[in-house]
Amino acid sequence: MAEKTVTIEIKRQASPDASAIWERFELPWRPGMNVISAMMEIAANPVTVDGKETTPITYDSNCLEEICGSCAMRINGKARMACSALVDNLEQPIKLEPLSKFPLVRDLQVDRSVLFENLKAVKAWVPIDGTYDLGAGPTQFPQQQEVNYPLSNCISCTCCMEVCPQFNEETGFVGAATIAQVKLFNNHPTGKVLKEERLRALAGDGGVQECGFAQNCVEVCPKQLPLTNAISDISRDVMVQKVKDLIRS
Amino acid sequence: MATTHQPAPTVRPGVQPLRAGKGNSFFFRKLHSLLGIIPIGAFLLEHILSNFEALKGPLAYGEQVRFLNSLPLVRVLEWAFIFLPILYHACYGVYIWIRGKSNVVYYPWAGNWMYMAQRWTGLFAIAYIGYHVATQRFMGADLPEHPGMAFAKVQNELHNPLILAFYIVAMIAICWHFAYGVWLFAAKWGITPGVKSRKRFGYVCAAAGIVICFMGLASIWAFISPKYADAPIDALAPAAVSQLHAPALTNR
Numbered sequence: 001m002a003e004k005t006v007t008i009e010i011k012r013q014a015s016p017d018a019s020a021i022w023e024r025f026e027l028p029w030r031p032g033m034n035v036i037s038a039m040m041e042i043a044a045n046p047v048t049v050d051g052k053e054t055t056p057i058t059y060d061s062n063c064l065e066e067i068c069g070s071c072a073m074r075i076n077g078k079a080r081m082a083c084s085a086l087v088d089n090l091e092q093p094i095k096l097e098p099l100s101k102f103p104l105v106r107d108l109q110v111d112r113s114v115l116f117e118n119l120k121a122v123k124a125w126v127p128i129d130g131t132y133d134l135g136a137g138p139t140q141f142p143q144q145q146e147v148n149y150p151l152s153n154c155i156s157c158t159c160c161m162e163v164c165p166q167f168n169e170e171t172g173f174v175g176a177a178t179i180a181q182v183k184l185f186n187n188h189p190t191g192k193v194l195k196e197e198r199l200r201a202l203a204g205d206g207g208v209q210e211c212g213f214a215q216n217c218v219e220v221c222p223k224q225l226p227l228t229n230a231i232s233d234i235s236r237d238v239m240v241q242k243v244k245d246l247i248r249s
Numbered sequence: 250m251a252t253t254h255q256p257a258p259t260v261r262p263g264v265q266p267l268r269a270g271k272g273n274s275f276f277f278r279k280l281h282s283l284l285g286i287i288p289i290g291a292f293l294l295e296h297i298l299s300n301f302e303a304l305k306g307p308l309a310y311g312e313q314v315r316f317l318n319s320l321p322l323v324r325v326l327e328w329a330f331i332f333l334p335i336l337y338h339a340c341y342g343v344y345i346w347i348r349g350k351s352n353v354v355y356y357p358w359a360g361n362w363m364y365m366a367q368r369w370t371g372l373f374a375i376a377y378i379g380y381h382v383a384t385q386r387f388m389g390a391d392l393p394e395h396p397g398m399a400f401a402k403v404q405n406e407l408h409n410p411l412i413l414a415f416y417i418v419a420m421i422a423i424c425w426h427f428a429y430g431v432w433l434f435a436a437k438w439g440i441t442p443g444v445k446s447r448k449r450f451g452y453v454c455a456a457a458g459i460v461i462c463f464m465g466l467a468s469i470w471a472f473i474s475p476k477y478a479d480a481p482i483d484a485l486a487p488a489a490v491s492q493l494h495a496p497a498l499t500n501r
Contacts, residue, residue, distance in 0.1 A: 016262075077355050103263040117266035163356050165364060167264060170348035174267040205272030206265070209279060212349055213436050215360030229442050236439020242275065 004029040007049070007093040008038055010057055012107050024049045024093065035082035035096065036061050036071055059108035066222055069155030072162070073098055073108050079162040081222050099162045112158045118174050119156075122201045124181040126191040138189040151184035151230065153223040160217035160227060172206035176217035179208055180230040186237070199234075199241040208235050281341040282437065285430050288330040289338055293427055297461050300468035306477055307400035307484035315396035315485065323393075332382075339375045346371070363429055370426040377419035397485025404472045404480055413473065420465040428458025 006027050013020045026049045027041050036059075043056035061071035064083045071082040074097040076090060087094065102110035128134060140148070154177055161167045161175035182198045185191035202208045208231060217227045302313040320326060346368045353361045384406065390398040407413045432454040435441040441450045471477065 101264060111263070114264050114266050121267040121269040161264075163352065165349045165351050165361070168348070168350045169264055170350075172265040172268070178267070201267065201269035203275040204270045205268040205274045207267060207275055209275045211437065212345070212364050213360065213433050214358075214364035216352070216356050216358060219356070219358050219360070226444075228436070228447075229444065232436050232439045232442035232447075234439075235437050236442070238275070239279065239438060 006033065006038060006087055008035075008042070009093045009095045010108070011095075011097040012057070013098075013104055014055075015106060016104050023054060029087070033087040034064075035073075035075060035085045035087065035090075035094065036064055038087060038094075039082075057108060058106040060110075067155060069157035072112075072157040072159050074100065074162075079159045079220055081157060081159075084222065099158065101162050101167060102158065112156075115156055115158050115161065115175065115177060118178040119181060122174075122178055122182050122198045123194045124178065124185055124198075126185060126188055127194060128190065140189060144187065144189075148184055148187050150224070150226055151180050151187075154180060154184075154225055155223055157222060159220045159222060160225075163216040163220045165214050165216070166210050166212045171210045173210040174202065174206050174208070176211075176221075176225075176227040176231060179211075179234050180225050180227050183230040183234050186234075195237075196241060199238045200245070202234065203238050203242055208238050211235070277341060278345075281338055281345070282434055284334045284338050285427075286434055289334050290427055290431065292331050293423065294461065297465050297468070301464050303400065303403075303468045303471035307397075307480040310400045311397040311484040314392055314399040318393045318396055335378060339371075339378075342368075342371045343375070367426060367429055367433070370422040370429075373419060373422040374426055377415065377423070380415075381419075395483055395485075397481075397483040400472070400477070400480050400484055401482045404477070407469065407472045413469070416469055417466065420469065421462055424458050424462035424465065427461070428454045431457075 006029050008025045008027070010023050010025065011020050012023050025042050025047075027038055030037075039057050039059060046054050046056045048054055059071065059073065059082070061083060062068040063070070066081050066084040069081075072079060073082050074080075074095075075082065075085050076095050077097075079099060082096075096108060098104055098108045099110045099112075102112050102114065104110050126137075128137075156177060158175070158177065160177050164173065164175060166173045167175050179202065182202060186195045186198060211231050213228070213231070215228050218225070221227055299313050299317065300310075303310045317323070349364075349368070351361075351365045351368075353365050385402065386392070390402050392399050392402065407416060432441075432447070432451055435450055436447055441447045
């Protein structure tokens with residue numbers, strides 16, 4: 001009986017300036033296989049389906065349990081996490097491509113530092129540094145925790161940005177992930193000290209106003225963050241902040 | 250020996266980060282959004298209601314046109330609340346469109362389709378409104394001076410089946426654009442921040458959009474229906490009024 005196999009086509013690019021080529025691999029099927037485990041097997045034996053020896057695939061991954069956010073890529077055309085993409089649920093040949101909206105490093109690896117820059121630009125943190133011991137933070141009530149916890153699940157995978165029609169070089173849109181983190185830290189009893197600064201930051205060019213509400217972000221989010229709710233809430237808060245600033249200045 | 254040489258800063262390709270607090274795009278985008286509701290949306294409702302008078306015939310329609318043209322500072326109102334807002338909404342809308350990159354081919358989800366539909370209907374609306382304002386407001390019979398000629402002017406226009414089709418498609422496109430635009434406004438101004446509230450409001454907008462669309466299509470029907478096929482050139486001219494609507498006048 002013929003052995004069951006898995007066919008994977010990978011878009012490869014040796015460097016940011018090199019031209020892209022497709023390579024096809026065939027691996028023996030194993031139960032519970034996912035895209036990352038398949039690429040580990042390719043790394044162990046980097047030979048294409050034509051028998052040509054090649055280099056192992058470069059890709060980001062770490063936790064293999066959809067919690068680190070590293071392994072986002074386009075699988076059969078759609079952005080998703082490779083570790084939770086089970087081979088048995090995918091149409092073959094499985095086509096793997098790097099995310100399209102971030103500078104390519106090599107093969108499936110891209111530079112997603114724009115998200116980190118955006119999080120810094122909106123001060124997505126709780127300021128606790130002082131010249132003296134600030135003591136314990138205020139209590140968060142369970143009701144508040146229930147609103148905040150889903151927002152804290154963001155793994156910075158950038159899938160929401162990849163699928164957003166507004167996230168591109170023309171708009172320089174900040175993307176849903178950052179807006180959701182603004183909501184999270186504005187809700188935080190200590191973090192809200194920076195609320196006004198965050199809202200003013202989000203009214204800058206590329207801010208929350210660039211959202212076209214296509215709602216792809218919330219559809220694709222692997223952690224089911226309530227991204228459209230956050231965009232709606234934060235848009236209102238930004239507007240209120242701008243009006244306040246206008247009449248108080 | 251250590252050097253102080255630093256590599257020239259490289260401009261990173263890709264999407265640039267947020268320009269925190271910088272620029273005026275927030276104001277211009279929100280102005281675009283607000284103008285779509287007030288005054289443009291409000292005007293659309295007025296226009297559809299006024300056109301609905303056509304179902305009562307040339308005289309009622311002419312009187313409605315005369316009433317609108319008798320409003321104080323009507324030319325100022327027309328420019329400040331209709332032409333200039335629509336012009337801005339159209340120009341900025343095209344600007345929004347050309348900067349967005351639709352990916353509905355890869356992500357064929359409902360919201361993504363409507364994102365694209367909002368852009369196409371907007372473009373169609375620009376083409377239609379440009380044509381409609383040029384031909385009905387600025388060319389041919391001067392309706393502000395002769396409001397009674399309104400019915401015949403529109404009727405004459407809709408005699409051409411191609412133009413009639415253009416009007417019907419434009420009516421549907423504009424009602425869609427308005428109804429979905431109201432929904433988007435509520436979502437993006439934080440009026441409907443919940444999934445359920447957006448869903449419920451979606452039904453409200455869809456129902457309202459269908460109602461105004463049918464009202465608009467009914468008005469178009471009034472102009473092409475055989476009932477008013479012999480409408481006078483000027484329904485408010487003394488001769489036409491006495492000939493066609495003498496009983497109505499004596500009843501007053």
